[in-house]
Amino acid sequence: MLTQTLKETPLADLHRAAGARMVDFAGWNMPVQYKSIIKEHMTVRQAVGLFDVCHMGEVIVTGKDAKPFIQYLIANDLEKLQNPNTALYTQFVNENGGTVDDLIVYRRTNDYLLVVNAGNIDKDWNWINQFKDRFKDLHLVDESDKTGLLALQGPKAQALMKELVGEQAASLPVFHYAESIISGIKISFGRTGYTGEDGYEIFVETSKAAALWQDILKRGEAFGIEPCGLGARDTLRLEACLPLYGHELDDKTSPLEAGLGFSVSLDKPDYIGKDRLVAQKTNGLKKKLVCLVSEGKALPRQGYAIKASTQAIAPVIGSIASGTQGIAVGYPIATGYVPTEYAKVGTQLYVDIRGNSVPAKVVTRPFYKAKK
Amino acid sequence: MAATLTYPPELKYVKTHEWVHLNGDGTATIGITAFAADQLGDVTYVELPKPGTKFSIEEKFGVIESVKSVSDLFMPVSGEVVSINERLSSEPELVNNGCYSEGWMLKVKLGNDSELNKTLSADQYKEFIVE
Structure with missing residues (x-):
């Protein structure tokens, strides 16, 4: 097999200069941490953190048929976006009800912007192009290479954005979108994020991403800003019970099984996978994602077996999808798939951690909720 | 970053990234190197054996977990555990803050002096980790 060169974001040199540890994430050479995942996690919970998410994919859909095309591809209902400059969270679902990817759709003034996972850019592009010919007036552009994306997250993100952009940013409602300028750099931004905190995701032309990154870090000093890596991004999203593709979601798992029913419309007109999702809803789900809090200090990790009893002969009923130390909550947390009869809140389950049956209880999601 | 990590000359090292300090009374203190602590990142849990347990060289004596990963700990020498660093159960971050001092793991009664060779x-260890 050929060794594939890792892709890099326009900020990679800045990350290395700042002493970040770089790792391969979905084919990208990304900072996993600068100094400490724990410190970066708490910075986002208590102040504000800045993440390089330039690796994310951006697809722009234009034409008269853009709306019916996207409606046909996603499980959420695009009719919820009554006005331009609004956004929603959704999934592409396959014919079997499995998840191709999860994404955010932005309805802009003249087009739609789809923001997809870095590791799925090629898969998504091929997936959506399969259905293109059914629509006449439609134009798709993969803008991923031209588009940089920074995530500004934390309770002080609003105050910092007010300083950087003005009142327009401070008063922007959640899942809304706007355009502006920061220090002469043209940007657009959504009040969205992946940490369980208030925050923004800021789009910028790739060539300007490094200048914007440095400017935000400098002007954010007074707000306690720190650059944060993908390590903290993962621990933050898991504490907030936000799914990560490849862990909670994959081609064989439906968004209903993942507990994402709030983002699935079973009423809207025909879309790919709808029949399967309706059937799952009607017949009941066979497996469900649970949130688990385990005892002790050993961490449940992806792939570890879940059992319903401590007996050595007890069958494996499921496996851990994601697990980590809940850094803000202070105990080990995990997600996992189990048969529906074991998914009720309060159910006592056990995770096999290196041969030890560690008690883990099903709890209500999320593990962590930001104070309003 | 790796350039700032230190390796005290008075310690002995093994390729599984543990260090040994000879205490001069037939016992030795064992811990993990700055390289290992740095690679792990924030340590969240250290699982250590009970005092009295006997181990041979290269045998697994415990587990260390960080936010990102989990690794086994291996005996750099044979010996019987005399005491363990009890503080690590509530303050695992001591491994990151001082892997050669407050972050030590075991004190053992040495089994076989020739192993130290x-x-x-x-x-030599510094050369080994840059390879």
């Missing part, structure tokens, strides 16, 4: 000096 197999260990690496600080310079």
Whole structure:
């Protein structure tokens, strides 16, 4: 097999200069941490953190048929976006009800912007192009290479954005979108994020991403800003019970099984996978994602077996999808798939951690909720 | 970043990234190297054996977990555990803050002195980790 060169974001040199540890994430050479995942996690919970998410994919859909095309591809209902400059969270679902990817759709003034996972850019592009010919007036552009994306997250993100952009940013409602300028750099931004905190995701032309990154870090000093890596991004999203593709979601798992029913419309007109999702809803789900809090200090990790009893002969009923130390909550947390009869809140389950049956209880999601 | 990590010359090292300090009374203190602590990142849990347990060289004596990963700990020498660093159960971050001092793991009664010939000096270990 050929060794594939890792892709890099326009900020990679800045990350290395700042002493970040770089790792391969979905084919990208990304900072996993600068100094400490724990410190970066708490910075986002208590102040504000800045993440390089330039690796994310951006697809722009234009034409008269853009709306019916996207409606046909996603499980959420695009009719919820009554006005331009609004956004929603959704999934592409396959014919079997499995998840191709999860994404955010932005309805802009003249087009739609789809923001997809870095590791799925090629898969998504091929997936959506399969259905293109059914629509006449439609134009798709993969803008991923031209588009940089920074995530500004934390309770002080609003105050910092007010300083950087003005009142327009401070008063922007959640899942809304706007355009502006920061220090002469043209940007657009959504009040969205992946940490369980208030925050923004800021789009910028790739060539300007490094200048914007440095400017935000400098002007954010007074707000306690720190650059944060993908390590903290993962621990933050898991504490907030936000799914990560490849862990909670994959081609064989439906968004209903993942507990994402709030983002699935079973009423809207025909879309790919709808029949399967309706059937799952009607017949009941066979497996469900649970949130688990385990005892002790050993961490449940992806792939570890879940059992319903401590007996050595007890069958494996499921496996851990994601697990980590809940850094803000202070105990080990995990997600996992189990048969529906074991998914009720309060159910006592056990995770096999290196041969030890560690008690883990099903709890209500999320593990962590930001104070309003 | 790796350039700032230190390897005290008075310690002996092994390729599984543990260090040994000879205490001069037939016992030795064992911990993990700055390289290992740095690679792990924030340590959240250290699982250590009970005092009295006997181990041979290269045998697994415990587990260390960080936010990102989990690794086994291996004996750099044979010996019987005399005491363990009890503080690590509530303050695992001591491994990151001082892997050669407050972050030590085991004190053992040495089993076989000749094993020390197999260990690496600080310079040899430094060469090994840049390879």
